[in-house]
Amino acid sequence: MIGAALMIIAGIMLAIGIVLDLFAVAMAPLGYQDETGFHIGTPKAEAEEGWAWANPS
Numbered sequence: 001m002i003g004a005a006l007m008i009i010a011g012i013m014l015a016i017g018i019v020l021d022l023f024a025v026a027m028a029p030l031g032y033q034d035e036t037g038f039h040i041g042t043p044k045a046e047a048e049e050g051w052a053w054a055n056p057s
Contacts, residue, residue, distance in 0.1 A: 031040040 029038065031038060032041070032043055034043070
């Protein structure tokens with residue numbers, strides 16, 4: 001009886017943990033933040049750095 005109640009409590013806690021984990025992933029930002037604020041995508045300095053190396057002209 002007590003064992004079944006503890007298993008139910010453990011199952012509920014596991015389900016709540018999974019829901020909270022999925023919620024945290026869904027609310028995560030999809031970009032980066034610098035001095036000027038939040039931007040979606042990758043920083044432009046990294047993208048331009050690769051371009052300058054690939055095109056030496």
